[in-house]
Amino acid sequence: MADNIIIVGGKRVCIRLIGLLKRKARYNITVIENNRKILKDIEDKYDDVNIIKGDATNKAVLEQAGIADADIIVAATSIDEVNLLIGILSQNYNLKKIIARTANPSHIKMFKKLGLNEVVSPELTACIDIQKHIVEPKSQTINNGGKEQYEIIKVPVKSNKAIGKEIGAISPADDYIIMLCTKGDRELIAQNNIILEKGDILTILAKSKKVKKVNKFFTKDRLI
Incomplete structure (x- = not known):
């Protein structure tokens, strides 16, 4: 059965990630992005990717994208605070994984303590890392079980x-x-x-x- 994946942020990371995932041919992909040009570029290149224009920090937009039935969400925008908010909102749904991108490697520890399953950084080759976290069945799940609240x-x-x-x-x-x-x-x-x-x-x-x-x-x- 194909996994349902939501990717938030449609710039280079998103487009490259879609290409990597398409090699596996077992994912239903939805992209949330505000920029019409970026969405048009994705739509022209991948006609089977579901496109949602909107702000993913808005719960209604996430639900329009099908988060209630999604397996994985990837917050891949260039703004850490946006990715963090998306990650926190996503914890209200029954997702297998919440993957967040951070532009600042020093944020990784905080993101994980907040319950985000996997955190990656551009300095750690973001696209390849995200793809690995999605496709590897043995990826470790990080929960908010630490002492810090x-x-x-x-x-x-x-x-x-x-x-x-x-x-x-x-x-x-x-x-x-x-x-x-x-x-x-x-x-x-x-x-x-x-x-x-x-x-x-x-x-x-x-x-x-x-x-x-x-x-x-x-x-x-x-x-x-």
Whole structure:
């Protein structure tokens, strides 16, 4: 029986991965991507790949792509925070594997502690690694059984230690990673060049034991 695979992010990694998987000829592949040109390129090259245009951090888009019946999801965008959010959302479904790409190898340990089955990095030849995790029956499953626990919190930016700083200058840190930055009615995926302003609301993945410390860092001016 063919496995149902969802690949999120349709750039070079996705296109190359589809080609590698097609050699095995036993996968039903769905791609989620926002860029119409990239989707058109995939559609022209692979007429049997299901195409979904949308934001995969939206639960409705994941369900439209068939995540309820999927076996594997691959979060392969170029933004770690997006891949992490997709991985967390995907844990609500009965998937065999959740595979996430990270551009920063230092994030691998955190991703695995959060229950993402497999994590790969471009520095570790992403396409080949992802394909190996999909097709190898003996791939190890990583669960969130470690001692470290994490929580997702929302924190307003009030501290001078954060105001005026680029996200990339303070995240990721040992105790947290910023995932989203809400500026007024705009909710932005956390990217390194976003400058924090007073009143911004941050969605942060923080170690449970460090939640108070993280809150104080962004809301208090005294040292923590």
